[in-house]
Amino acid sequence: MSKTKTAFFCQKCGVQSPKWIGKCPSCHEWNTYVEEVLEKPSGKLSGYTRTSTVSVRPKKLDDISTKESPRYKTAICEFDRVLGGGVVAGSVMLIGGEPGIGKSTLMMQLALKAKNIKTLYVSGEESEVQIRMRSERLGLTNPQCIIFTETDTGNIFHHLNEIQPGMVVVDSVQSMISPSVESSAGSVSQIRESASEFIRYAKETGTPVFLVGHITKDGSLAGPKLLEHMVDTVLVFEGDSHHIYRILRATKNRYGSTSELGIFQMQAKGLFEVSNPSELLMSHYDKSLSGIAVSATIEGIRPLMIETQALVSSAVYGTPQRSSTGFDIRRLNMLLAVLEKRCGFRIGAKDVFLNIAGGIKVNDPATDLGVICSILSSNEDSPIKPNACFASEIGLSGELRPVTRIEQRIAEAEKLGFNEIYVSKYNMKNYHTKHEKIKIITFNKIEQVFNRLFA
Numbered sequence: 001m002s003k004t005k006t007a008f009f010c011q012k013c014g015v016q017s018p019k020w021i022g023k024c025p026s027c028h029e030w031n032t033y034v035e036e037v038l039e040k041p042s043g044k045l046s047g048y049t050r051t052s053t054v055s056v057r058p059k060k061l062d063d064i065s066t067k068e069s070p071r072y073k074t075a076i077c078e079f080d081r082v083l084g085g086g087v088v089a090g091s092v093m094l095i096g097g098e099p100g101i102g103k104s105t106l107m108m109q110l111a112l113k114a115k116n117i118k119t120l121y122v123s124g125e126e127s128e129v130q131i132r133m134r135s136e137r138l139g140l141t142n143p144q145c146i147i148f149t150e151t152d153t154g155n156i157f158h159h160l161n162e163i164q165p166g167m168v169v170v171d172s173v174q175s176m177i178s179p180s181v182e183s184s185a186g187s188v189s190q191i192r193e194s195a196s197e198f199i200r201y202a203k204e205t206g207t208p209v210f211l212v213g214h215i216t217k218d219g220s221l222a223g224p225k226l227l228e229h230m231v232d233t234v235l236v237f238e239g240d241s242h243h244i245y246r247i248l249r250a251t252k253n254r255y256g257s258t259s260e261l262g263i264f265q266m267q268a269k270g271l272f273e274v275s276n277p278s279e280l281l282m283s284h285y286d287k288s289l290s291g292i293a294v295s296a297t298i299e300g301i302r303p304l305m306i307e308t309q310a311l312v313s314s315a316v317y318g319t320p321q322r323s324s325t326g327f328d329i330r331r332l333n334m335l336l337a338v339l340e341k342r343c344g345f346r347i348g349a350k351d352v353f354l355n356i357a358g359g360i361k362v363n364d365p366a367t368d369l370g371v372i373c374s375i376l377s378s379n380e381d382s383p384i385k386p387n388a389c390f391a392s393e394i395g396l397s398g399e400l401r402p403v404t405r406i407e408q409r410i411a412e413a414e415k416l417g418f419n420e421i422y423v424s425k426y427n428m429k430n431y432h433t434k435h436e437k438i439k440i441i442t443f444n445k446i447e448q449v450f451n452r453l454f455a
Contacts, residue, residue: 008033009188014224036183072167072208075113078264078273079106081300082235082248084256087167090206091255092199094173094228096213096221097237102246103212105134105270106237107169110210112140117166119144120159124151124175124185138270151185153178153197165207170198172212174222191223199230228252239266243359246271260300263360278305278416281358288386291378295370296391296409296421297362303405303412305389306367307357310374315351326356327371328363335372335394342398343446347379366403368394369422372446373453382454387419392427398446400424406431414438422449 008017011034013027020033071086080086083093097103104126111119112135119142123131131147146163150156153176160168170176174186176194183189195211202209211231214222221228228234234252239245248262263274282294282305291310296303308327315321324332332354339345352375356362369392377384391409393401402424403409413421414437425442443449 006035008035011188014188014192014226034187036181036187036189072117074110075115076106076110076273077275078248078262079110081302082250082253082256082260082262083233084253084260087208088232088255089208090202091232092195092202092209092211092230093233093235094211094213094221094231095235095237096215098215098239101237101239102264102266102271103237104171105138105266106248106264107171107210107212108134109138109140109270111145111167111169112138112142114167115142115144117144118146118163119167119169120146120148120163120165121169121171122148122150122156123171124149125172137268140270151175151177153194157197157201160201164205167208167210168198168202169210170212172214173198173227174214186222188224191227195223195227195230238361240359245274245359247360257300261302277358278303278412281305281360282307282416288383290381290383291374293370293374293377293384294389294418295362295364295367296389296413297364297367298405298408299364303408305412305416305418306360306362306370308367308370308374309355309357310371310378311351311353312347312375312378313351315349320349321351321353323352324354326359326361327354327367331368332371334396335368336375338394338396338398339372339375339446342396343450345376345379347375350379364403365393365401366391366409368392369400369446369449373422373449376450376454380454384453385420387417388422388453389413389418389420390422392422392424394446400426400444400446400449402427410438410440422452 008020010024010027010032012024012029012032015024015026017033023030024032070089073086074080095103111121128147128149135141148159173195174191177185178190178193178197181189181193198209198211201207216222232254233250236249236251238247238249244266246264246266248264250258250260252258263277264271265274293308295306295308297306322329322333336347336352340348354371370390372394373384373390391403391406393403395401406423406427410421418438420439420441422441422443425444428442
């Protein structure tokens, strides 16, 4: 029998070393190297192996068919939107998120709503009774959904070859144990080997595979960074357990855009899609309040109306506070500096608190004008007209800069009943579409917007 081979792996980033070292040369973390066995154990059921004896031969680029891979439409439209139109055959998708955010609920609803596809739901964390109780709580059932509670990948692939499902869900990849590696579940080598076996299975059989992944305390996906490079799509399920809204984003997508956004509502009977998030992301008040402005933003191909809430007050202590939720704090500081230097508003000695309503994060620069108007509204303690919205980027000299896809922003504002939208005058040079129900107000300086709103 050959000698057992071992190596040391960094539990933080997955870098391999032939000997133990104190500080990882890749991620610069201390005491993260753990010894793991590399030698395959004999006499054990192996993981997934190639079932086809046909070898893959090199092809000329011109001989490769450009026919697009077929996509499977799921019964969850928001999920299809984030994936780029549906699930691609043979693709591997990794889904991560905070504990209790709803990853297993989303995957269970995906499996139970796929009526025409035989789905194998592999769970390494819940028992069959727990999964049955979850399906009863969701009020869903599907005779084509098969439940298998197992962590050994050898047994899993043995049953996969017998069942031959059309879709596979693995919850979670950190709980899987490959017989090829002698280490505990959740280690770097186990995650890497288990994921690679599922990827080989997906590519050779054309079966889409969903891998549910845990995250670390700093918010990144647990396991080696190599795991995100191996899969085709990386989805992040975001949200606050104290709020009902959940957001699904694609940080990597080989078959679609990474700027798409799916919004869900967590209720007692599971996750429900939000088809028109603009109406839900804006609050409704009996009377106008100061410090509130609505911005027209774009997430992927979807226009959204985002409500910005600001509070400006006198600094109680010597140093004024700057706090932001859902908006980049560095960009907020830049906008405050523009107001102070270029426009003459004395806000440098005041506390400024900013919040994007609905618990979502905004990166669109077109929200700059809405942020500034909400700050000025709170500073003046004068409310903005509830039928006005904003869509413009702010430059360092205080000018209003044009933004992309202004037609979609104006159309969304008109659809939701806004009467006025403030944009940069440079956006209207090549704009010819006529809107009868909404008035387009153009300016080129912040001072002009201020005089119009608070004169």
